[in-house]
Amino acid sequence: MLVLTAGPPPAPGGHEGCAYQxxxxxxxxxxxxxxxxxxxxxxxxxxSRTGRATQLVxxxxxxxxxxxxxxxxxxxxxxxxxxxxxxxxFNSAMMLLAGFIHLGWPETFVRFGAKHRDEAVFxxxxxxxxxxxxxxxxxxxxxxxxxxxxxxxxxxGRPDFARYLRAAALGAWLTCLFMFVQNDYRVRQxxxxxxxxxxxxxxxxxxxxxxxxxxxxxxxxxxxxxYALAPLLFVAWSALGGSTRxxxxxxxxxxxxxxxxxxxxxxWLVVAMIxxxxxxxxxxxxxxxxxxxxxxSSFGAAGRLTLPIDFAITALTTTxxxxxxxxxxxxxxxxxxxxxxxxxxxxxxxxxxxxWLAPPLLIWIAGGKYAGIxxxxxxxxxxxxxxxxxxxVDLVLNAWGWTRGLAILSLAKLLVGVVLGxxxxxxxxxMGAITASLAVNVMELVVVYAALWSGLRKRQ
Numbered sequence: 001m002l003v004l005t006a007g008p009p010p011a012p013g014g015h016e017g018c019a020y021q022x023x024x025x026x027x028x029x030x031x032x033x034x035x036x037x038x039x040x041x042x043x044x045x046x047x048s049r050t051g052r053a054t055q056l057v058x059x060x061x062x063x064x065x066x067x068x069x070x071x072x073x074x075x076x077x078x079x080x081x082x083x084x085x086x087x088x089x090f091n092s093a094m095m096l097l098a099g100f101i102h103l104g105w106p107e108t109f110v111r112f113g114a115k116h117r118d119e120a121v122f123x124x125x126x127x128x129x130x131x132x133x134x135x136x137x138x139x140x141x142x143x144x145x146x147x148x149x150x151x152x153x154x155x156x157g158r159p160d161f162a163r164y165l166r167a168a169a170l171g172a173w174l175t176c177l178f179m180f181v182q183n184d185y186r187v188r189q190x191x192x193x194x195x196x197x198x199x200x201x202x203x204x205x206x207x208x209x210x211x212x213x214x215x216x217x218x219x220x221x222x223x224x225x226x227y228a229l230a231p232l233l234f235v236a237w238s239a240l241g242g243s244t245r246x247x248x249x250x251x252x253x254x255x256x257x258x259x260x261x262x263x264x265x266x267x268w269l270v271v272a273m274i275x276x277x278x279x280x281x282x283x284x285x286x287x288x289x290x291x292x293x294x295x296x297s298s299f300g301a302a303g304r305l306t307l308p309i310d311f312a313i314t315a316l317t318t319t320x321x322x323x324x325x326x327x328x329x330x331x332x333x334x335x336x337x338x339x340x341x342x343x344x345x346x347x348x349x350x351x352x353x354x355x356w357l358a359p360p361l362l363i364w365i366a367g368g369k370y371a372g373i374x375x376x377x378x379x380x381x382x383x384x385x386x387x388x389x390x391x392x393v394d395l396v397l398n399a400w401g402w403t404r405g406l407a408i409l410s411l412a413k414l415l416v417g418v419v420l421g422x423x424x425x426x427x428x429x430x431m432g433a434i435t436a437s438l439a440v441n442v443m444e445l446v447v448v449y450a451a452l453w454s455g456l457r458k459r460q
Contacts (some may be wrong), residue, residue: 015263020027020341021276022075022257024080024323024457025422027079029244031049031281032313034425035049057294059195060191060194060198060199063201063202064087064198064361064420065200065307066294067199067202067203067205067206068202068304068307069208069304069305069307070206071205072200072212072304072305072367072411073366074146074206074209074210074218075087075209075218075223076301076366076367076370077367078213078218079218079219079223081297081369082292082293082297083184083219083220084163084297084300084301085291085292085293085294085295085296085297085300086158086220087220087223087224087300087301088268088297088298088299088300088304089156089161089164089283089284089285089288089296090161090164090165090167090168090220090224090227091168091227091300092281092284092285092300093164093168093281093285094168094169094171094172094227095169095172095177095229095281095355096172096277096278096281097140097141097144097168097169098171098172098175098176098179099132099273099277099280099281100140100270100273100274100277100278101137101140101141101172101173101176101251101277102133102136102137102176102179103132103133103136103137103140103181103270104177104266105129105130105136105180105266105271106129106133106176106180106183106271107130107183107269107273108129108262108265108266108269109125109126109129109133109180109183109184109187110183110186110187111265111371111398111401112125112258112262112265113125113129113183113184113187114187116258117187117188119326121255121258122456123260124254125254125262126184128254129180130180133176133177133179133180134177137173137176138179141169141170141172141173142169142337144165144168144169144171144172145165145166145170148163148165148166148169151165152165153225153283155288155289156285156289157288157289158288164220165222167228168224168228168375170228170229170334171227171228171229171231171317173233174228174229174231175231177231177235178197178231178234181197181234181235182194182197182198185197194451196235198400200233200234201230201234204232204233205226206225206229207235208226208230209223209226212422221385250383254353265403266315268403268404268406268407268435269339269407270298270404271403271407271410271411272403272406272407272409272410272411273409273410274410275410275411275413275414276410276413276414278414279410279413279414279417281419282301282414282417282418282421283299283417283425283433283434283436283437284299286418286421286425286433287299287429287430287433290425291425291429292425294431295429297370298370298372298373298376298430298434299376299430299434301366301370302376302377302380302430302434303372304315305362305366305373305377305382306380306381307360307385309339310445314315331443333409342424345450357376358360358381359373359374359377360374362377363377375431376430376431376434379431379434379435379438380434382438383434383437383438383441385439386438386442386445387441389445390445390448390449393448393451393452394406394444394448395447396452397448397451397452397455400455402451402455405451409444409447409448411438412443412445413443416439416443417436417437417440418442420435420439420440421433421436423436
């Protein structure tokens with residue numbers, strides 16, 4: 001501790017001069033020791049169970065990101081500005097529906113499935129949550145399909161877009177079933193099988209769109225159906241493999257205490273999830289209401305060109321939540337947080353570098369018609385960095401069961417985001433949309449770190 005408290009240098013000579021020189025040497029040695037210890041800790045973290053799982057999932061996510069990036073470039077080159085704008089709106093509608101029509105049951109399964117994975121009640125929990133996912137997603141997707149003509153005309157001002165909304169509803173329902181199958185692998189920490197289906201789904205989309213491109217038939221309609229139906233093959237794979245039938249036929253009875261606990265958790269999860277889902281997609285729909293397809297195209301192109309960063313964030317989410325949910329005490333949470341810092345350091349540094357170096361290359365890849373999206377890309381990368389720093393803390397709070405606080409935060413984010421979007425998007429278009437998202441995510445960053453600090457103090 002003495003080496004960290006240095007006043008002005010004493011005069012050379014005598015004991016004071018020797019002491020000051022000693023403190024300076026120790027300080028240099030201490031910095032070198034800290035740097036060496038940090039590198040050793042990073043190597044140790046990568047060799048830990050969480051580190052190995054994160055590396056595996058991250059590798060798969062990067063493969064998926066590369067294929068998704070290639071598919072996006074294909075669509076940017078093949079579709080006109082107007083058609084790519086409509087495709088972006090279709091994809092946002094499908095993601096919006098897929099984000100809430102399951103009513104949170106797949107993520108509730110992750111929370112309680114990981115907690116009771118080694119207990120007899122696990123099979124009943126899995127069966128119960130799968131049936132609820134199947135029913136809720138199916139009913140709400142059907143309702144969305146029925147409302148498609150009204151939404152297309154009244155909100156978007158594009159009556160012909162109704163058929164794309166129906167395709168989005170079907171794709172969202174299949175995505176929810178695929179999501180549950182994936183979460184089952186996550187809970188049981190079967191990451192190779194998880195990645196096989198993740199990569200397979202992306203590869204199928206890329207192969208079908210590439211074939212259509214080479215055949216000269218890659219239209220907006222063809223791309224929409226490829227995206228909507230891609231999960232079907234892997235849902236059928238799971239069904240034919242027996243795991244889906246086994247889940248459906250398993251007894252679904254759990255104790256009243258556990259049933260009450262899951263319902264309370266799910267209730268607040270839904271309250272948090274719906275604002276989170278709408279907040280992530282609402283800007284597309286505000287842009288569609290106030291601006292034309294060209295603005296949608298620029299917003300969609302910038303977002304998808306920076307998509308690899310989102311895949312990296314998803315890799316951390318995929319591996320950490322089941323482990324954090326299974327943690328038994330604050331010492332385990334602190335251990336995972338210390339490991340997490342070692343993963344975030346290189347991620348954050350790479351993201352900052354990417355922010356300034358990538359836009360010219362990405363614009364060249366997208367083509368001359370997207371020459372003006374450079375500032376959008378840079379601002380989106382800054383936004384991704386904020387999400388990268390906040391998302392792992394969200395996971396810790398989620399694993400602690402702080403669904404009520406997260407629900408209130410999500411509602412606040414949605415309200416602030418909608419107000420800023422309705423204020424800035426009509427004036428500034430896509431730049432206003434990204435700035436509104438950045439402001440909301442910075443607000444979340446401050447709140448979740450304050451909540452984490454408070455929670456760790458209470459658990460000491």
